[in-house]
Amino acid sequence: MIVFDDVSKFYGEVLGVNRVSLTIAPGITSLVGPNGSGKTTLMNLMAGLLRPTKGRVVVDGTPSDRPEVLCRKLGYCTQYDAFPPGLTGYEFLHATLRLHGLSERECRDRSARAIARVGLTDAAGRRVAGYSKGMRQRIRLAQAIAHDPHVVVLDEPLNGLDPMARAETIAVFRQLADEGRFVVLSSHILHEVDLLSDRVILIHHGYVVAEGKIAGVRDEIEEHPVQVLVRCDRPSLVASRIFELDSAVEIKIHDDRRGLLVHTRDADKFYLLLNRLVLEHGLDLEAVAPADEDVQAVYTYLIEKDGPTS
Amino acid sequence: MSEARSATVRQVLAVQALELRKRFLGKRAIPVYLLALIPLMLFGGRAVAMLVFGQGRSDTIAQDSVVYAAIFRVMILRFVVYFGCVAVFVPLFRGDILDRSLHYYFLVPMRRSTLTLAKYLSGLAAALVLFCGVTMATWVLLYGAHGPTVLFERLLSARGAFELGSYLLVTALACVGYGAVFLTAGVVFRNPIVPAVAILIWEGINALLPPVLKKVSVIHYLESLCPVSFPPESGIAILADPASPWVSIPGLLLLAAVLLAIASRRVARLEVLYGVE
Numbered sequence: 125m126i127v128f129d130d131v132s133k134f135y136g137e138v139l140g141v142n143r144v145s146l147t148i149a150p151g152i153t154s155l156v157g158p159n160g161s162g163k164t165t166l167m168n169l170m171a172g173l174l175r176p177t178k179g180r181v182v183v184d185g186t187p188s189d190r191p192e193v194l195c196r197k198l199g200y201c202t203q204y205d206a207f208p209p210g211l212t213g214y215e216f217l218h219a220t221l222r223l224h225g226l227s228e229r230e231c232r233d234r235s236a237r238a239i240a241r242v243g244l245t246d247a248a249g250r251r252v253a254g255y256s257k258g259m260r261q262r263i264r265l266a267q268a269i270a271h272d273p274h275v276v277v278l279d280e281p282l283n284g285l286d287p288m289a290r291a292e293t294i295a296v297f298r299q300l301a302d303e304g305r306f307v308v309l310s311s312h313i314l315h316e317v318d319l320l321s322d323r324v325i326l327i328h329h330g331y332v333v334a335e336g337k338i339a340g341v342r343d344e345i346e347e348h349p350v351q352v353l354v355r356c357d358r359p360s361l362v363a364s365r366i367f368e369l370d371s372a373v374e375i376k377i378h379d380d381r382r383g384l385l386v387h388t389r390d391a392d393k394f395y396l397l398l399n400r401l402v403l404e405h406g407l408d409l410e411a412v413a414p415a416d417e418d419v420q421a422v423y424t425y426l427i428e429k430d431g432p433t434s
Numbered sequence: 435m436s437e438a439r440s441a442t443v444r445q446v447l448a449v450q451a452l453e454l455r456k457r458f459l460g461k462r463a464i465p466v467y468l469l470a471l472i473p474l475m476l477f478g479g480r481a482v483a484m485l486v487f488g489q490g491r492s493d494t495i496a497q498d499s500v501v502y503a504a505i506f507r508v509m510i511l512r513f514v515v516y517f518g519c520v521a522v523f524v525p526l527f528r529g530d531i532l533d534r535s536l537h538y539y540f541l542v543p544m545r546r547s548t549l550t551l552a553k554y555l556s557g558l559a560a561a562l563v564l565f566c567g568v569t570m571a572t573w574v575l576l577y578g579a580h581g582p583t584v585l586f587e588r589l590l591s592a593r594g595a596f597e598l599g600s601y602l603l604v605t606a607l608a609c610v611g612y613g614a615v616f617l618t619a620g621v622v623f624r625n626p627i628v629p630a631v632a633i634l635i636w637e638g639i640n641a642l643l644p645p646v647l648k649k650v651s652v653i654h655y656l657e658s659l660c661p662v663s664f665p666p667e668s669g670i671a672i673l674a675d676p677a678s679p680w681v682s683i684p685g686l687l688l689l690a691a692v693l694l695a696i697a698s699r700r701v702a703r704l705e706v707l708y709g710v711e
Contacts, residue, residue: 135707173540173706195543204708206534208452223542225441235441317681333486 125149126170126275132181133165139330145180146325146332154317155310157327157368163296163310164203166327167277170308171200184275184306194267194356196224199273201264203280207252213263214239214248217270224271238270239263243292265293268299277302278309282316286411287399294320313414319392349389354398355383355410362386362401369393382410398433445544446552448622456584457522458532462529464586466521469514470568473505477575495577495584499597502695503662508600510572511608511656512637515565520630521610522561524620528555534708541674547698554617561609562662569605573598600661607659611652614690621704645675652689655682 126148133140141162155163168174169181172195177234184197207216217235226234239248242262247255252263261284268276278297282290297320301307311317317324322330326334354362359377363384366372371390377386387393390415401407457463530536539549577594578585588594615633619626637653648654658676677685 168706171541173537175703190541190543197542200537200541202537208456208535208538210455219448219452220538220542222451223445223539225445225448225543227444281598313649328596344570403510403605 125182126184126308127182128166128169129180129182131169131176132182133169133174134177137154140174141169141327141330144332146335148300148306148325149323150304150306150310152297152320153323153325154318154321155308155325155327156312157310158312161312161327162330163312163327163332164279167200167202167308167310170275170277171195171198173200178306182305191251196271198275198277199263199271200266200277201281203283205257205260207260207263209253210251211414212251213244213255213266215350216252216263217266218268221270226271234270234272238266241269241296242266243289255315258286258289261285262289263295265296269296269317275306276308278307280311281309282311282313286409287395287402306353309354316414348413351389352391352394353383353411353413354386354413357408357410358405359384361405361407362398365397365401366394366429369397391404442544445542446548448554449525449539449549449552450556450559452700453526454560456525456529457557457560460596462521464562466518466701469518469521470499470564473510473514473521473568473572474575476509477579481575481579486583495580495588498576498580498686499662502573503660505572506569506604507657507660510565510569510602512653514568515561515605515608516612516634516637518565519561519609519616520626523557523565523613523616524626525632526557526617526620527704528620528626531708536704540704540706544703545703550617550621550694550698550701554613554697557617558609561613562606566602569601570598573601597661600659604656604659607683608652608656610690611656611686614616614693614697615652618693618700619622621697621700648675649677652686655686657681674706 125144128144128146131144132142134231139162144166155166157163165174169176170188172191174187183194185326186197188194197379208219211219214235217238218231221231223236236245236248239245242265244259244262244266245257252260255263261281265278265281266280281297282293285293297307297309301322323337324335325332356362360382363377364373366375366386366388369388369390371388372386372395373389374387376385386394395412398407398409398412402409457466525532527536530539540546544552574585577588589598616626616630619629619633623629637651640648640651640653643651655677659679659682
C-alpha cells in the first residue's frame, strides 16, 4: 500500500497539500485536480523529491526518505521536460539504468524492452533533443518503467500525445495495473481519467475533497459538458461531422482556419469521431487538448456539490 | 566484491560517465577551456617567439624558474585553477537544478552521500585533466622554448623532476581543495558567485593577513608546497611561516573531506523545487 499519514507540505508560507491521509491500493489511481491543486506535490512527496513538512509517506513499506531502497521499487515519470544533453533515446535509458546499478547486459536488455513498450524503437537512435513533445513524454515513461518498478507514478502522462499514442499509452498503464502494480497518475482532465482509472482522488487547493471508485463520480462528469481544442488542417470537415452527434453543444472555428473549439456533452464519442476522421479522411491532426476552463468548471461543480472533506 | 558493492561502483561510474560528458562537452565547458587557454597562449607565444624569431631569450634557466614560480602562483593557481574550479564544481548540483534535470539523479536507488561523492570525483577528474594539463604544458613550453635538449635535461634532472612534480601536486591539491569548496558552495548557496568572490578576496589578501588568519585559507597551504621560493630582491611577497608538507597535504585533504560531509548532509535534505530556484 501507499500510505500518506496526515501529510502536509508548505513551500514557505504557501500551502502545497494539507493534512492528507490516504491509502492507495494496487491498480490505477488517478489524482485529479486543477493546475496548482497539489497533485504534483503529492507525487513528489511519494517519490521522495520533496520532504513532508508534517506527517510521513510510506510507499510499499518503505519510507519516502530512503531513496536507496524506495527508487528500486518506484518509477516516476515527471512533468519536467529536461534531459541530460546530447543523448539519444536509447543512451538516455541506458544511462538511467546504469545509475540504478544494473549490469551492462541488463541495461541493454531492459532499455530495448522499455523502448519497445512505449513504441519508440524506430526513434531510439535519435537524439532526445530532436524528439517531438509526445516522443519526449514517451521516453520519460520508458525511463519510469525500465527498471521494472512495483510502483509507477506518472505526472500528466498523456500530455502532448496524439490520439493513437494516447490509446497505446493507456493500454500500457492497464497492462501494468493488471500485473498487480500500483499505477498512480495525475490529470486535470476528468474525462481522460474516467477512461482508465480504477479509483480517483480529487484534490482542490491542497486538500483531498473526494476519493473513491470512478463509478461514483462518472455520472456527474458525463452530465457536464467539456470543451476540446483541436488543431487540424480541415476544421470545417470536423465541425460538419460533429454536428451529426447529438451531444455537440457549440463549435467555434478559429480565425486562422487551422483549428476549432468544440463544446460537447460526450467527449468519448467525439474522440472516436476524430479517430475515424483521421483514418477515413486522412485528417492531419496537429493537436487535441481539452480546454482547462471547462475542467475547472467541473471541479467547481463537484466541489460545490460535495464540499471539502478534510 | 559483493553484488551490492559492485552495483554501487557501477552507479558511481555511471555518474562519472554522465558528468564527464557534461564537463568536457557541455556548454558550461567553454569558459573553462578559455581560462585554460590563457597561460597556454602566454607560454606558447613566448616559446614561438624564442624558437622562431630568437627573441626574448632568458639569460639563465634559473631566472626562468623564478618567473614561472611567480606566474604559477599569480596566474595559474589564483586565477586559472581558482575560477576553473568555480566553473567545474559549482554546476555539479547547481547546474542540474538550473537545467531542471537533478531529479534523474534523485530518482535512482543511490544514497545521496554516494551521489555527492560521485559527482565530486567526476568534477575532480575533469579538473585534474584540464589544470594539471595546463601546468604540465606551460612548464614544458617554458623550458621547451630553449630547445628540446634543455627541456629533456631539465626534465630528467632531479631538480627539474622535483619542480614539475611539485607543481603538479600543488595543482592537484588546489583542485581537491577548491573543488570541495565550490561543490559545497553550489549546494548551499542559490547564487554561488557571491561566496566565490568573497573567497577570492580572502585568498587574495592572504599575504597581508596576520599569521593565524593566513592558516585559514587554501592558498597558504598550496603556496607552502610550491618548489621555488623567490629571492628577497625580487620584490615579490615571501611566504612567512610556510606550513610543512606533512601539515599542508593532510590539511587540504581533511578540509575537502569535511566540506564534502557538509555538502552530503545538505544534498540529503535537498528537495526538487525547480520553480523557486
